[in-house]
Amino acid sequence: MSTTTPSPTLAFAPLLERKFGEKAAPEARPAADVPTIAVDASALHDVALFLRDDPSARFDLFLDLAAVDRLKLAGPASYRAGERFAANYLLYSTERNEHLRVRTTAPAADPKLPTLTDVWWGANWFEREAWDLMGITFEGHPNLKRLLTHNGFVGHALRKDYEAGQRWLCTEEDVLQTDLAAQTETPEDVFETLTLNFGPSHPSTHGTLRVVMRCDGETIVAAESECGYLHRCFEKMSETHTYQQVIPYTDRLNYCSPMINGSGYARAVESMLGVEIPERARAVRTVLAEFSRLMDHMVCLGANLVDIGALTNFWYAFQAREEIYSLLEACCGARLTSSYARIGGLSNDVPENFVEWCRRLVKLCHNQIREVDGLITKNRIAQKRFRDTGVVTKEQALAWGFTGPCLRASGVAYDVRKDAPYDWYDRVDFDVPIATEGDNFARYLVRMEEMRQSLRIVEQVVAKLPNGPVNSDDYRVVLPPKEMVYNEMEGLIYHFKVVFEGIPVPAGEIYSYTEGANGELGYHIVSDGTGRPYRVKVRPPCFPLFASFEKIIRGGMVSDAVATLGTLNIIAGELDR
């Protein structure tokens, strides 16, 4: 069992019981999962306030809201009458480095829960998403409307009685209107304003992001960000495929660093299964995850610098990426969407010259980073564009649910690789760079330093890269070798069962998290004991970043909004899933 989660000790449990009695009780969970308390919906808001403010709890970061429709969940986990929907709130305490799941339920008819946006602002978009896809109403939510799907959509797509392929007619009017664009009256304190539509097809949105701004001259007085233009139904697709088949879909979440997503997902399923993967596979996953992080930061910085007018860096950054692509191609045959991780290990072993290749790449990447560093870090134009723009204070970053480089640039040293080490991160020496300014320049510097630290990790891991297999020998999970399939009855049976029935993941639930390239990437998986996941909810690190974008840019210039969007590093595939 991989040790992905801290030990489930709830220091605040006695106080919780005294205050709320039966309405909030700790729940028994397997050790691999995060500690959980089951809360009655009527007490949810008070419990949330307690968890945020009590000195023994202090859960200051809202991570995720995973809603589950238990309509077809059979067996011991099946729902009692009146509790069709389960809402799982994932919280984190930066002070005590602890995760917590708060589970509550809502009835089948007219499911309603109190909103938590006034407790953690970061819950805002997560609740909108849960309403959009699951149909749970959040009472008191300031802006409860469709987020990921278009306005012509009817029904709630992630409910179990919704057909996966059912599309709805979408017209131009269903998409292009936002509340802000529809407003016609001018606010009194502003002499003359202009509504500016930014995206979804705009060179500096790098994908499909959209912001509608109300501008007074060049100053943004109000903004509304919108996503969903790349909502590819990852979560619904996961439910219609077997556990192994989900891996290619995970590659396309954050397509700038697919290897991290794949191994994060595989690790979540492995800890549900209780499967140990060989050391070599872990080491290779660590190396490739760090190279992926570097590639992600390269795209982020390269594209961001293009937006502020420094084109050259883009070519330097992409040269490093091309070389890393070649390594990935040699490992698994694909450049970008690698699908290299497997549940139980890797699809195949790395090439023979892997270690030398990595060392060569480390040298080359150091060169490319140095080039960008020399051109930008002390550059006056870059300084003027980056410094004091897009400022996010520490308090704001926590309240808005930031994780990853953006949180670290605001002064909170939370990095999953350090705080809940997985794979080989507890065996290597590396630093977690932080900055305190929280502006665009801080985010730029943090990313630059993270790339160097990634290279440091790679160097250390390849120096100790163990030999041996890259796959577990548990043939309930991993396909047995071909000679076994052809020569032994048992091998044939195992092969047949894995291919036709999928991997029998025991019924249960897990929240497993990884340090993605731009924050905590969590997989909340519910299994009903069959070969297909019952529900997969991804905690996308970009989601809270982009949700708060409209708040960050307010009061700034339009050109600063462009620079800010770049340094936040929003990847649409992961944002919209």
Add this chain to the structure above:
Amino acid sequence: MSDKKSLTLPNAAPIAPPLAPGVPSTAGADFLTTRLDQLVQWAHANSLWPMPFGTACCAIEFMSTVSSHYDLARFGAEVVRFSPRQSDLLLVAGTVTDKMAPVLRKIYDQMPEPKWVISMGVCACTGGFYRAYHVVQGIDEIVPVDVYVAGCPPTPENLIHGVMLLQEKIKSGELARHREAKTLVPIRVGEDPAAFLPAYSTSVMAPGRPGGHELPEMKGTAEQDAPGRGGWTGGRSGGRSGGRE
């Protein structure tokens, strides 16, 4: 004009003795003969200005293609313009969702003639492995497509091959179709609420598009599909419930 002989134009053949029966030879002369439209097509083909409509993973591979290693500039298509008004090649790179579809169509309509469309990657071509409630099952539901590039995502070599194929098509003179298609396909995507998307459907390649080629029908699904795609005939004023009665 010492470089006269190295300049090759389609069908111009400046060196050969008679070009065609009855046409005098140009050998040794300071001019060459060709047809105006062929000259224009030759120019079009070699100076494509792409508008990258990059939505997803394919856009990252598109970035690789224009970067220094693969260098799309070698094929005259490096002047990336993010304004549709300034470009003539719409390069749809990535998944197009129902929500995005009207945007794509709008951008296509904003591009001036002549224009071409490359569909990069299986998501743009057919919806790829996203047979799901919010994904357009191939952008030819909304815009006419000239070249489909397979792959998930296509490698830069494959995209370059697609661009070269398009150059061949342009030189062969397939210009007029887009102009006619412009008004015929309404900006509506998705399925009629009454009918489910069959698990494997015969993709209707831009129905109603003049010159649009039909795919051979697959056995067993023809019945399900025959009355389908009612949304296309409803027109923009048909409303959400209109179309398939």
